[in-house]
Amino acid sequence: MHTSLFITCYNDTLYPETGRAVVCLLERLGVEVQFQPKQTCCGQMHANTGFRGEAFSQAKRFVRLYQDADTVVIPSSSCVAMMRDQYPGLIEELGNDELRKQYEALMPRVFELSEFLIDKLGVEDVGAYFPHRVAYHASCHGVRALHLGERPYRLLAKVRGLEVAPLANVDRCCGFGGTFSVKNAEVSSAMLAVKLQDVIATGAEYCTALDNSCLMHLGGAMHRQYAGMKTIHLAQILASTEEAPAEVTL
């Protein structure tokens, strides 16, 4: 099987280790990973900040770049949610019928990482080893837009050595919200403080999620507060084995 990795702009720039982990994991599972070098951004930041025209140009770019891909895998639930929930409105507004057809043909082949593993590949046990106590943060877009449900927990349950630490108010927003974290920095920080209390109360060593954007927010506060906990994308846990432990930077 082939799949094309859409790494997303911020993972490419800020979290390349997540991309490396996705490649390592999928190749281990026998999937041939391709990478479209012209890729940039899905347009979520622009769409969510009210720059619809700009978001449209990125939506168009994404659909055109990937229309021939067998499948597309994306290790970011909010970017997938952008494509599923916002692209149709953007495309309709501009009345581009050809693009709409291309979009509709492409979208059934676009998967968030945990969807790709469970729904497309049909695997839960990916042969991972990660001997740590881990709290899973169910990010808003993963829960309420993609309805990922039990998928991440099913994957975590099969990781040898891993203990899942139950997180209270698991689906409450961490307060990131893209440009919200800067435009309403104080409210965002207040939400973060509350979320962090729940995360730290788990006594976990790592907090994981399927969105590095939430983890950047939580991890940034953990680092600031010397909280003694780290963040790690779920892909990196799933890529981790006895022979090649997860790349945990810093």
Add this chain to the structure above:
Amino acid sequence: MSLSAASHAELDPRLAAPFPKAVLPVLRNPQLRKNVAHAIDVIQAKRGKLVAEKRDWQELRTAASAIRAHALENLGAYLEQFEERCTAAGGTVHWAADAEEARKIILDLLRQQQATEVIKIKTMTSAEIQLNPCLQAAGVDVFETDLAEIILQLGDLEPSHIVVPALHVNRSQVREIFARRMGLKNLSDDPKELTNAARAFLRQKFLSIPTAISGANFLIAETGSVAVVESEGNGRMCLTLPRTMITLAGIEKVLPRFQDMEVMLQLLARSATGERMNPYTSLWTGVTEGDGPQSFHVVLLDNGRSSILGKEKQRQTLKCIRCAACMNTCPVYRQTGGHAYGSVYPGPIGAILTPQLMQMKHAQSLPFASSLCGACYEVCPVKINIPEVLLELRSQVVDQERKQAGRIFDPMYLGLRIANLIFAGAWRFHAAQWFGRMGLKLWTRKDGWIHSLPGVGGKWTQTRDLRGLPDQTFHQWWAKRAAQSRQEGK
């Protein structure tokens, strides 16, 4: 004791401070935040249990959404039907285009009755048109009868929620207000004792004041009836004892058929207060001889609603049945309470309703007062896709900004315009990554983290660190690996 005593100006969207500024005193007020979080956590937990026991909850939501959407799509016809049936039953229907006209109609009616005092059932619509200050100025004493509204009125406070307007006040604060304003020095903060004090205070008003003002939860076109749901019985008293009854209702409150109440009432109480059924549901149709008010008026208020109705993407805002489940579940509201929204309609629904009622001329910061977490849409009993409307309004605000001359001095605006050019091509994106990495190196400490950034970035680093940018992007790693494997292949 620090209650944020919002002045009238603070809940007037035309005068209120923008949301990011208005939240600051609230965020530093531990008592207020504790009161708000506690109150909504209790309601949400009750709601969660009762929703879980309804196996047809999603079907009910779908039905309610369809009923409300249908009513709005045919609003003109249903309003005319309501007017006709209500009038036939002995009521009088008035039409008010805006707040000023509604206030004038109500004041004229009170003058005809030579009323100097009036009792009120909680109505957010009257707060929307700032009715109380207008009546007071005209020499009419207004007495709120809902327990929460009495607390606010006696404490000179503003509502911070649409169902439980005094949720930001705790019982020791209520005790202080009642003791001071009712002259009850020895009052304790026992809820029963506080309620009894309010009861004694109110009973005398119910029995002596012959004129009442109410809002409406629903107007029923088929029968010309008005419905009010409430918990305390004060509404029932106001609706039955006085001689004259004036009901103020937004034009969007219409339901086509009496039977639609079956769906609405199952959803409303569970969503609003976490109860299977609200304690008092009052329904009345016009005037009944020898029973209840003998003079009955309905004031139908537009005040910006029909302009929302005309916009397809935004129309769903008017499906709202004012249950407040969206604010009870909202992680932003949980931190800020209602006053920061600068409107009588706070929370997620307020963030979309208020700027639209203001024709997008005021309250432009509200559509941005959300992390777009989607919790509001998930709980909304009439399926208003609040995040979708927030995004639509955000784009309208940005379109306003595009026309402003000083926009290029706004770092956020400029940054997003430049980012769009960067994302239009891979080489530009990769160049920007390189410049970004080089630039951020100046602020990256030896531990590899950025602790402080200038400008807009400082908004991030005021409470969070940022990991410095790695030396190698993912696409660089990929290209290098591909080159290596090609070499090995040879």
